[in-house]
Amino acid sequence: MDQAQAVYEAELWSPTAETWSTMARMQVPRLYHSTALLLPDGRVLVAGSGRYAGFDKLNAEVYSPPYLFRGVRPVITLAPSRVEYGSNFQVTTPDASSIAMVSLARLGAVTHAFDQNQRHLTLSFQQGVGSLTIQAPASANLAPPGHYMLFLLNGAGAPSVAAFVSLSGAPPTDNPVPTTTGLNPASVTAGGPQFALSVNGTNFINGSMVRWNGADRGTTFVSSSQVTAAIPSGDIATAGTASVTVFNPAPGGGTSNAQTFTISTPPNPVPTTTSLNPTSATVGGAAFTLTVNGTNFVAGSSVVRWNGANRGTMFVSASQVTASIPATDLATAGTASVTVFNPVPGGGTSNAQTFTISASTSTTVTFDNPIPPGSSGSFLNGLFQGINFGTSQWRWENAYGADSTRHIYFASGSGTSRTFAFSPGPRTLVGMRVFTGVAGTLTLTDNLGQTRTQSITTGSMQLVTTGWTQPSTTVTVTFTAGWELGVDDIVYRNP
Numbered sequence: 001m002d003q004a005q006a007v008y009e010a011e012l013w014s015p016t017a018e019t020w021s022t023m024a025r026m027q028v029p030r031l032y033h034s035t036a037l038l039l040p041d042g043r044v045l046v047a048g049s050g051r052y053a054g055f056d057k058l059n060a061e062v063y064s065p066p067y068l069f070r071g072v073r074p075v076i077t078l079a080p081s082r083v084e085y086g087s088n089f090q091v092t093t094p095d096a097s098s099i100a101m102v103s104l105a106r107l108g109a110v111t112h113a114f115d116q117n118q119r120h121l122t123l124s125f126q127q128g129v130g131s132l133t134i135q136a137p138a139s140a141n142l143a144p145p146g147h148y149m150l151f152l153l154n155g156a157g158a159p160s161v162a163a164f165v166s167l168s169g170a171p172p173t174d175n176p177v178p179t180t181t182g183l184n185p186a187s188v189t190a191g192g193p194q195f196a197l198s199v200n201g202t203n204f205i206n207g208s209m210v211r212w213n214g215a216d217r218g219t220t221f222v223s224s225s226q227v228t229a230a231i232p233s234g235d236i237a238t239a240g241t242a243s244v245t246v247f248n249p250a251p252g253g254g255t256s257n258a259q260t261f262t263i264s265t266p267p268n269p270v271p272t273t274t275s276l277n278p279t280s281a282t283v284g285g286a287a288f289t290l291t292v293n294g295t296n297f298v299a300g301s302s303v304v305r306w307n308g309a310n311r312g313t314m315f316v317s318a319s320q321v322t323a324s325i326p327a328t329d330l331a332t333a334g335t336a337s338v339t340v341f342n343p344v345p346g347g348g349t350s351n352a353q354t355f356t357i358s359a360s361t362s363t364t365v366t367f368d369n370p371i372p373p374g375s376s377g378s379f380l381n382g383l384f385q386g387i388n389f390g391t392s393q394w395r396w397e398n399a400y401g402a403d404s405t406r407h408i409y410f411a412s413g414s415g416t417s418r419t420f421a422f423s424p425g426p427r428t429l430v431g432m433r434v435f436t437g438v439a440g441t442l443t444l445t446d447n448l449g450q451t452r453t454q455s456i457t458t459g460s461m462q463l464v465t466t467g468w469t470q471p472s473t474t475v476t477v478t479f480t481a482g483w484e485l486g487v488d489d490i491v492y493r494n495p
Contacts, residue, residue, distance in 0.1 A: 003029045003055070010044075010063055023065070028057055035110040040149055040162040042068050070158040074099060078220065079150055079163035080206050083136045088249045090207045091132045091163070092218055093152060099127065101153040102134055104143065104165070119143065130218040131209065133249055136167065143167055174252025176203035180259050183244060187262035190239040197229045198222075199246055201256060209247045211255070216247075239265040267346025269296035273353050276338060280356035282495055283333045286469040290323045290338070294350060297321050298342050305339045305349070327469075333359040362430060365490045367406040372396045380408055387490065388423040402435040402461050403488050410483035417478040422492065426471035430491040435461050440481035446472035461488060471495040 006029030012021045026046060030036075034049040034057070044063040050056030078092035093099070102123045109117035121143055125134040132152070137143040149162035180201035188195065197217075199210055206221045210229035217229040227246060235242065240263050246256040273294040281288065290311075292304055299315045304323035312324040321340060329336065336355040342348060365385045372380050376398040380389045395411045410418050434442065436456045444452045444466060452466040456479070471493075479485040 003031065006031055010065075012065070024063060026061055026063075028059060028061060030057070031055065033112060036115075037108040037110050038105060038149070040164070042151075042159045042161070067157050067159060070156040071154075073158045074152045074154050074160040076150070076152060076160050076163045077218075079165060081164070082166045082168065084169040085136060085140065085167065086138050086251075087136045088133050088207070088251075089136060090128075090209065090219075090249070091134060091150070091152070092130060093132060093160075094130060095152070095154065095160075096127050096130055096132055098154045099125070099132060099152050100155045100157075102132065103151050103153070104137070104148040104167075105151065105162070106143075107147050107149065128209070129216040131216060133207075145169075175205055175207075175248040175250070176252065177254040178203040178205075178208060178246040178248050178256040180244070180246055180256045183259050183261055186259075187264055188236050189266045190236060190263050191266055192233065192236055194233045195231055197231050197244070197261075199227050199229065199244060199259070200225060201246060203248070204246060205248055207249055209249070211245045211247055212261075213242050214245075236263045239263050265345060268298050268301060268342040268344070269346060270348040271296045271298075271302060271340040271342050271350040273338070273340055273350045276353045276355055279354075280358055281330050282360045282493070283330060283357050284360060284469075285327065285330045287327045288325055290325050290355070292321050292323065292338060292340060292353070293319060294340060295319055296342070297340065298347075301343055301347070303341045303343075305341055306355075307336050308339075310341075330357055333357050360428075360493045360495075362491055362493050365492075367396055367408060367489070371406065372408075376406075379411060383423055386422060386424075386427070386492070388421045390419065390421075393418045394420070401437055401486065402459060403486055405488065407435075407486045407488045409486050410479075413483050416480060416482045417476055419474060419476045421474045422472075425473035426495055427473075428468055428471045428493040428495060429466050429475050430468075430493050431463060431465035432490045433461050433463050433488040435486045435488065436479070436481060436484045438481040438484040440479050440484065442485065443478040445476045445478070447474045448472045456485070 008026045010023040012023050030046055030049045035047050037045045039045055045060060046063060047060035048057055074093060074095040076091055076093055080089050083089050102125045104121045106117050106119035108115050121137060123134050125132045145168045148165050148167055150165045151162050152160040178201055180199055182200045184198040202225055204224050204227050208221060208227050210217050210219045210227055212235055220228045222228060242261040243258045244261050245258050271294055273292055275293045277291040297318050302315060302321050304311045304313045304321055306329055314322045316322060334357055337352045338355050339352050340350040363386060365387060372384060377395060379392055380394040380396045381391050393411055394408045396406060396408045398406055434456055436458055439457050442454050442456050448470050450468045454464050456462055
């Protein structure tokens, strides 16, 4: 033997192009008595060589062909260890939809560079959800009995790691029709995680498939009376029922009777409350929106209760709801108990928060006690009895015209409007008593847009009430006859 004449390069045959391609190079010459063996992971084991001392190669090399570098390889998660001629058998794989070829390769028996046991078959198959149904060779004429490597190849030509399958026996008899007697568990709560479903019954075979509403689910054969199936979370996302059957493939076979699996509505939690906004209002106040903060609020279900009575509720988030509180709930001073209720299933009433309805207090500014600073005709500037009259907008004076006491008026004859602001605010303007030497129209407005208009005649003191319900900060007094208007007193409510 002449090692100098050894061929180191591997060669790949293309049956389509009918050409050989030179591939990777070995590191050791492989001559007489060498072997080359296909491994289950798709690589090729090359070993040995020699005839006598000096030529013996007591080592091995492993060759990785190009098809191992064609992206992610398919995975076989379950395959039968024994297959009968002419039968249909199932192989579980998460890559079922991408499989383009299924093949059997006989286990190698190589010596003198020749495989005594070489055989390769391409098998027909059908794709399912998470599995393949594969047609075994019809007889021993096509594939002698014994062990084979079963490979799955995807569209890119990348092979799986092989599963070992023993091929033997005569063509199988018909598979029985399975029956089901029970499920474990028989129900779960909607929205739960994936789980393993056990199906009990009879006539299950290695190849039986559990079906969920008619769709195949990854199935594990336990015994002729039990199989298990992997049920993904998407199957139980919505409350309702599912029909569970078991299918045995041909020859024979068929679909079992159905078992009903129940997906129940998850129970509502018991809500809790942590705070209110606002926490108080004044008796006689207007309707308002109450914000309730807490936990475990449920969209479309949680209801705010005012002293145990439901109020119109809007869900904001699991930690906040709002409620419409009518003015009638503020008719009497005192406190109200605010809770949140979640209905069945589950549910319940939260802890209570206290809402305070305080009695309103009114203040009358008379300009008589105390008397404004300065003397009659002086400016009334700045803060006086809870009202900020600004700078150089108003003056005060002693008795004049229809007013026998002190009063205020516009500081000059220019303009027809003056303002004042509550400090601290906001406050609610209740009304004022006014008089005039020239008839005109009085209009009161505030920063919230509340308005009151009244005609003022000469010769008498006249009461103007606003009817306002919302506290504000700034009030504008407009009179068509300008500084002819005298204001004897101002009444406001806190708030």
